[in-house]
Amino acid sequence: ERLKTGQVVPITPPPTSPAIQHRLWPEIEKTVQIQVSMAKMGIGECGSGWQLFAEDGEMKMYRREEEVDGMVVDPLKAVHIVKGITGHEVCHHFFNPQYRYDWETTLEHMTVLETISEDTLVFLQTHKRIWPASQRDGLFWSHIRKLPNEKDRDGPDIWTVVNNSTDHPDYPPNNGKCVRVFLTVCLLCQTTVDPPKEGTSLTRDNLSCKITYCSVVNPGGWAPASVLRAVYKREYPKFLKRFTAYVKNQTKNKPIMF
Template identity: 75%
Template sequence: MADDPSSEDYSDNENNAELSGVLSKWTNYIHGWQDRFIVLKNGTLSYYKNELEVNFGCRGALSLAKAVIKPHEFDECRFDVSVNDCVWYLRASSVEVKQSWVDALECYKVESGYGTGSENSLKRHGSTVSLQSNTFSTASGNSFHRSSRNLREKLAELGTFKDILCRQIDTLQKFFDGCVDKELQANNKEKIPIIDFKGEAITFKTTTSAVLDTLEHCAELVNQREEAWRRRLERETDRRKRAENLSKSYFEQIQKFQKVPYGPDLEEGPHSVLADDEFYDAVETGLDKMEEEREIRHKLMNGTMVPPTPPPLSPASTHRLWPEIQKVVDEQVNMAKLGVGECGAGWQLFAEDGEMKMYRREEEANGLVVDPLKAVHVVKGITGFELCHYFFSPQYRYDWETTLEHMQVVETISDDTILFLQTHKRIWPASQRDAVFWSHMRRMPNDQDTEGPDLWTVVNHSTELQKYPANTGKCVRIYLTVCLLCQTLVNPPKDGGPVTRDDISCKITYCSVVNPGGWAPASVLRAVYKREYPKFLKRFTSYVIGKTKDERIRFTD
C-alpha cells in the first residue's frame, strides 16, 4: 500500500505545497528591504540570507498552522505572513510570483486540517507533527503571557490525543490477548508467563488523566494569580488617581493640547507596527549624530553671537497671556519645592550620578508617554541667576540645546517673558517636531521653605498661536511644561574675605512634562529619556560653568 499512488499518505504529500525562491523581506528601519532566500516546506516557512546558507541553518521560521496570509492593500507585489505578534513583510519581483507564493501558503493552510477537531486530520498528519507545529506556534505567540487561554487550548488538544491513545491501547490489548490465547492452545504442556496488558493499559490511562488533572490545576493557579495581579493593579490605579488629583490643574495644562490623535499609520515605514528595538536603534543613531554635530560646532564657534533684534517691548502684566503665566509659574514653583515623596506616589529613581538624582513617574495620555520628570542637582561655582540667565536667553540656546534646528523669537513680551517657536532636528524614523511656548524668568521671594539669599526660576509652557497652528505642516507639535528652579547657596569665607566662586554653589530642581505629540513606542521614549535627560543636565551645567568661570559673580541682573 505504501507504493500505491492512490493511498492517503501519498495524496497528502502531493497536496502539501513546497516552494523556494528569493523574496524581499523588510528587516528594520536602518536597512529596509533586503533579498532573502525563502523556503516553504512541511508546513514551515523559513528564510536564509542566501541560498548558500541553506545547509547551515535558517535565520527564522514560521509555522503556517495558524498563520494569516494577507496581500497588501496597495502594493500589488507585497504580502504579509503573521503568526500572533510575529509578522513577516515580504515582496515579490512581480504580481505573478507573489500570487504563486500566496496560493502555495493558502493551499497548505487548507490541506493542513489544523484546528478542525477532526480525528482523521490528526491521524493523517500524525501526533508528532501536530505537537511540533502547535508548540512552534505557541512559542511564536509568547503563550506564557496569555497563559489562561492557551493552557485551556492545550488541555483540549491533550484530551484529543488521550482519546486516540486510549483507542490504540484498546486495539493492542485485543491483539495481545488473542496472541496469548493462541500460544496457550499451541503449548498446553508448559505455561508461559502472561503479561497483564490490560493492567498496563489501565495504568497508562490513569497516568494520562492525572497529567490532565495537573495541567488543569495549573490553569486554575494561573487564573488565581492573574486575579490577584488584577486586584493589585486596580489598587495601584486608585492610588495613582488620588495622586493625580493633587495636581489636577497641573496636568490639565498638558492634556488640553491633545486634540489630534496620532498613531503609527502617520509614521514612516511599510507597516503600522513598529518594533521597539528597531525604533530605538534609529533614534539612538540620530541622537549620537546630533551630539557629534554639537561638538564640532562648539570647536568652530568663537563664543560670540549676535542676538536677534527683539520686537518692541510691552509690559508682561498687561499681556493677554499674563493670567496663564502667573498661574502656571506659581504651580510649577510650588511643585518644584516639594520633595519627591510629597509629590504623590509612583516616583522612581532612574538615574543617579554624584549629586544628581533623577526621578520619573510613568504616565500615559491617549496612548502617549507624558512621564513627569523631576531632577535635583548641586553644582559648585555658579549662582542661580547665572544658570537661569543662560537657560532663558535666546542667544545661548544653540550652544547647549543639541536637538535645536531653528529657533525664532515670536514675541518679546518683556525683558523676562518671551514667546518662542522652535523646530527640532528630525530623529529618523520619527517625524520632525516643533514647539510654540512662552518662557518666563523670575526672581522668587524668600520664604520659610527656602534657604540662602537667592532663588530664581525659569518656566517654559506650551501655548497656541493662530499664526503657527499645530500639525499643519511637516512637523508634529510637542507640548511641554518645564520648570528650572535654582537656589544659590553661599558658604562665607572663614577669613572674612570676599566671596569667590569656590564659596558658592547652586541647588537645581528641574521638573518637566513633555507630550511628544506623535506616536512612538513607550519603551523607546522611556529608554531615550533615561539616556538623554542626565546628559542634558550635565551638559547644560558644564556649559554655564565654562561661560562664567572667568567672569564676575552675578547674583542678579
C-alpha cells in the same frame, strides 16, 4: 508683621513686569505659581510612584510612568547640586535665546516669535528628528523670575524659569512636516553661600546651586513608547550635565551674578 488667620501668603512677589498687560499674563501667573510650588516639593512629598532612573554624582533624575491616549507623558523631576555658580546665572543661561544653540543638543532651529517683555518671550523651536517618528516642533512662552528667599531673608534670591506650550495664529500645530509637542518645564534654582573665612573675600568656591528641573512633555502624536523612554533616559541626563557644565564654563572668570 503678624498674619491674620486664614490669610494666604503669596509664594511669588506681586507682579511688576510689563507683561501683566498681555493676554497670556493670567495663564503665565497661574502656571508659575503651580510649577514653582510643585518644584519646591521633595520627591517624598510629591506622592508615590517616582522612580530613580539616572544618577551621576550629585545629580538624581526621577520619572513617573504615565500615558495619555496611549502616549508617553512621563513627568520628570531632576535635582542637582553644582558648585561655583548662582541660581541667577543658571536661569539667565537657560532663558536667554543667545545661548540656546550652545547647550540644547536636540535643537534644529529656534525663533523668538514675540517679546512680551524682557522677562517673557514666546519661542518656536524645531527639534532634530528621532527615527522612526516624525520631526517635532514646540511653541511655548518662557518666563524668568526672581523669587524671595522665605527661609533665609538675607540669603540670595531664588530664581526660576517656566516654559509652557501656547498657540500662535500664524503657526498652527501639525501644519507642515512637524508634529507639535506640548511641554511644561520648570527650572528652579537656589544658591547657597558658604561664608568665607575672616579676612578672605568671597569667591566662586564659596557658592553652590541647588537645581530642580521638572518637565512634562506630550509628544503630540504617534511615537513608540519604548523608543521615547529610551530617548528620555539618554537625553535628560545628557542635557542637565552639559547645560550645567556650560554655565560653569561661561561664568568661571566673570564677576558673580547674584
